Amino acid sequence: MELWFTEEWLSGLKFSVRVKSIVFTKKTRFQDLAIYDTEQLGRILTLDDVIQTTEIDEYIYHESLVHVPLFCHPNPERVLIIGGGDGGSLREALRHPSVKEATLVDIDGDVVEASKNYLPQWNQGFSDPRANVVIGDGLAFVEKAREEYDAIIVDSTDPVGPGESLFTEEFYRNVRRALRPGGVLSAQTENPILMPLVVKEIFHKIKRVFPIADLYTAPVPTYPGGWWSFTCASLGPDPKKPAREPRESWGLRYYSPAIHEKSFALGPKVERDLARS
Amino acid sequence: MELWFTEEWLSGLKFSVRVKSIVFTKKTRFQDLAIYDTEQLGRILTLDDVIQTTEIDEYIYHESLVHVPLFCHPNPERVLIIGGGDGGSLREALRHPSVKEATLVDIDGDVVEASKNYLPQWNQGFSDPRANVVIGDGLAFVEKAREEYDAIIVDSTDPVGPGESLFTEEFYRNVRRALRPGGVLSAQTENPILMPLVVKEIFHKIKRVFPIADLYTAPVPTYPGGWWSFTCASLGPDPKKPAREPRESWGLRYYSPAIHEKSFALGPKVERDLARS
Numbered sequence: 001m002e003l004w005f006t007e008e009w010l011s012g013l014k015f016s017v018r019v020k021s022i023v024f025t026k027k028t029r030f031q032d033l034a035i036y037d038t039e040q041l042g043r044i045l046t047l048d049d050v051i052q053t054t055e056i057d058e059y060i061y062h063e064s065l066v067h068v069p070l071f072c073h074p075n076p077e078r079v080l081i082i083g084g085g086d087g088g089s090l091r092e093a094l095r096h097p098s099v100k101e102a103t104l105v106d107i108d109g110d111v112v113e114a115s116k117n118y119l120p121q122w123n124q125g126f127s128d129p130r131a132n133v134v135i136g137d138g139l140a141f142v143e144k145a146r147e148e149y150d151a152i153i154v155d156s157t158d159p160v161g162p163g164e165s166l167f168t169e170e171f172y173r174n175v176r177r178a179l180r181p182g183g184v185l186s187a188q189t190e191n192p193i194l195m196p197l198v199v200k201e202i203f204h205k206i207k208r209v210f211p212i213a214d215l216y217t218a219p220v221p222t223y224p225g226g227w228w229s230f231t232c233a234s235l236g237p238d239p240k241k242p243a244r245e246p247r248e249s250w251g252l253r254y255y256s257p258a259i260h261e262k263s264f265a266l267g268p269k270v271e272r273d274l275a276r277s
Numbered sequence: 278m279e280l281w282f283t284e285e286w287l288s289g290l291k292f293s294v295r296v297k298s299i300v301f302t303k304k305t306r307f308q309d310l311a312i313y314d315t316e317q318l319g320r321i322l323t324l325d326d327v328i329q330t331t332e333i334d335e336y337i338y339h340e341s342l343v344h345v346p347l348f349c350h351p352n353p354e355r356v357l358i359i360g361g362g363d364g365g366s367l368r369e370a371l372r373h374p375s376v377k378e379a380t381l382v383d384i385d386g387d388v389v390e391a392s393k394n395y396l397p398q399w400n401q402g403f404s405d406p407r408a409n410v411v412i413g414d415g416l417a418f419v420e421k422a423r424e425e426y427d428a429i430i431v432d433s434t435d436p437v438g439p440g441e442s443l444f445t446e447e448f449y450r451n452v453r454r455a456l457r458p459g460g461v462l463s464a465q466t467e468n469p470i471l472m473p474l475v476v477k478e479i480f481h482k483i484k485r486v487f488p489i490a491d492l493y494t495a496p497v498p499t500y501p502g503g504w505w506s507f508t509c510a511s512l513g514p515d516p517k518k519p520a521r522e523p524r525e526s527w528g529l530r531y532y533s534p535a536i537h538e539k540s541f542a543l544g545p546k547v548e549r550d551l552a553r554s
Contacts, residue, residue: 004291012295012316014281018288039289040471057470059546193334193498194317219496219504221470226503227496253546262539269336269530 005036005044007051009224010194015051017041024118028110030162035118041222045086045119047111047157053086054222055121061188061228063255064218064263066092068232069151069186070099071242071260076150079103080178082138082166084155085111090125093153095250101130103149107162109135139165145178152179154187159198167202172209172233182236185210192217192266194225196273203274206233214239215274216263218254240264282313282321284328286501287471292328294318301395305387307439312395318499320396322363324388324434330363331499332398338465338505340532341495341540343369345509346428346463347376348519348537353427356380357455359415359443361432362388367402370430372527378407380426384439386412416442422455429456431464436475444479449486449510459513462487469494469543471502473550480551483510491516492551493540495531507540517541 003019023035023043031047038044042055053061066089070076077100079093085106093102102125106112112133115123125131134141142152152175157163165171166187175185189202192215199215207213210233220228232239242260246252266274280296300312300320308324315321319332330338343366347353354377356370362383370379379402383389389410392400402408411418419429429452434440442448443464452462466479469492476492484490487510497505509516519537523529543551 010317013318014291014293016291016293018290040287041290060470060544191498193337193496217496219470219494219502221468221502221504225496225498227498254544256542256544258542259544262535262542265533265535265539267337267529267531267533267536 005038005046007049013224015224017044024114026110026114028108030108033110033114035114043119043121044222045114048161050158051222052157053088053122057221058088058122060218060254061220062088062092063252064216065089065155065186065188065230066153067246067255068216068230068239068260068263069153069184070096071244071246072232072234072237072239073150073182073184074237074243077101078149080105080149080152082142082152082154082156083163084153085115086119087112087115087122087125089153089155090131091122094125094128094130095246099130101132103132103134105134105136105138105141107135107137139171139174142171142174142178147178147180149178149183150180151184151186154185156188158190159202167205169205169209172206176209176235179235184235184237184239185233187231189215189229189231191223191225191227192229192270192273193227199229200274203231206231210234212239214264215266215270217266218263282315282323284326290501292501294321301391303387303391305385307385310387310391312391320398321499322391322396325438327435328499329434330365330399334498335365335399337495337531338497339365339369340529341493342366342432342463342465342507343430344523344529344532345493345507345516345537345540346430346461347373348521349509349511349514349516350427350459350461351514351520354378355426355457357382357426357429359419359429359431359433360440361430362392363396364389364392364399364402366430366432367408368399371402371405371407372523376407378409380409380411382411382413382415382418384412384414416448416451419448419451419455424455424457426455426460427457428461428463431462433465435467436479444482446482446486449483453486453512456512461512461514461516462510464508466492466506466508468500468502468504469506469547469550470504476506477551480508483508487511489516491541492543492547494543495540
């Protein structure tokens with residue numbers, strides 16, 4: 001039997017990976033969850049048939065999403081992760097010894113459970129005493145918070161389905177209010193070559209709400225088009241300047257201070273696409 | 278009728294694009310050549326059913342392959358392009374006013390002809406009086422040359438089939454001998470995440486022959502894994518340091534001095550992969 005998982009990246013563009021075995025599937029309250037083992041990408045997690053994270057490149061995505069905001073902040077103590085039920089962002093946030101509490105709010109408890117059971121590369125953070133896992137609506141959770149977090153990391157799905165509310169200007173205003181003075185936000189903001197208009201729209205929503213906002217990128221082979229953008233917004237620190245360095249013992253695989261600074265170089269086309277009104 | 282072009286990136290990993298129309302196909306002396314129009318990638322050229330270049334991202338590949346070596350050189354006058362029959366690298370090389378002659382040697386004259394007829398975005402360089410197009414074997418051509426070029430750009434297919442001889446240590450020794458003092462080489466050297474061993478092998482072949490060699494990368498969504506490596510080797514200039522800047526009027530879309538410097542930051546994993554013996 002030959003089994004392929006195929007994802008339609010955009011209408012007329014597909015990405016397929018051969019599946020060695022089906023590890024776990026569940027129709028949750030919110031979405032279709034599946035975990036497969038594949039030859040080329042290792043273990044992968046899909047939601048509604050869209051790849052969320054894979055063994056081969058999750059480190060690039062999570063290190064980029066988490067360490068850029070946490071290293072530009074001088075002393076992040078309280079971190080909030082919205083989404084990210086697989087645990088990869090939590091794992092990275094908890095590497096910072098300054099972090100006293102990392103709260104993860106995911107709407108779908110089944111994703112967190114699946115990670116605890118089947119994603120050993122991702123799930124180490126869940127057993128850390130500084131981790132606080134909340135199953136619930138990120139939008140509602142952030143709405144109630146006032147000046148509570150040094151960093152808020154939006155590790156969402158794409159802006160369709162359950163993740164849609166995490167791309168609204170209202171949400172970003174709530175995030176801003178939930179940040180302590182000098183706090184920072186990071187969010188995944190889609191592919192700048194294949195979806196320039198989507199990237200621009202999200203970026204400008206964030207930029208309207210925050211005094212400082214900069215787009216940065218990283219290669220993520222298993223996301224549509226293989227190049228991914230993130231936005232780091234701030235109430236104080238310069239997103240482009242790392243204030244500290246990771247320790248060698250963390251064993252990071254993608255992030256370094258040089259990668260941090262360079263990830264903000266976008267090239268003329270992306271810069272023009274973002275500037276154009 | 279629904280038509281898809283599908284490429285197997287690696288065993289167990291496929292990339293597919295819907296074809297709007299078949300523009301041109303030919304079984305040449307060396308390979309199967311096809312040009313398609315697609316909705317998401319625009320016009321694409323395939324050789325032996327492998328995507329070589331697409332309208333949507335060829336500028337990233339060609340600007341990276343050509344401008345990194347030419348801008349680190351203080352005054353490139355004579356440039357040799359091996360392969361690159363589509364014309365994209367020639368177009369970029371000829372933007373440099375210092376270039377007095379750019380010679381392109383491609384083994385397959387049908388690729389050059391197809392570009393002249395069907396690839397207007399790529400083929401502008403062919404009509405430049407400084408362009409010198411040779412249909413022939415790049416290996417044999419370079420073997421005869423002695424201190425003739427300031428820059429040699431290896432715009433090859435993958436290291437299988439007609440392109441294989443362009444990844445041998447013998448070839449790189451011939452390239453070195455064909456360079457003038459202070460000359461530079463650039464070559465496409467495959468995907469560092471999906472094919473770390475291949476990248477390492479090619480890189481070290483080049484590094485054994487040249488006193489200076491550095492790997493750099495760029496996002497190329499339509500190549501396997503969407504992130505591509507290049508190697509810039511040198512008999513003098515520091516590949517990482519641009520000596521000049523492009524003019525605004527060139528209308529570059531990816532390359533900038535900041536991108537040039539950024540592209541050499543690889544992150545800890547790729548650095549370790551390259552160093553490991």
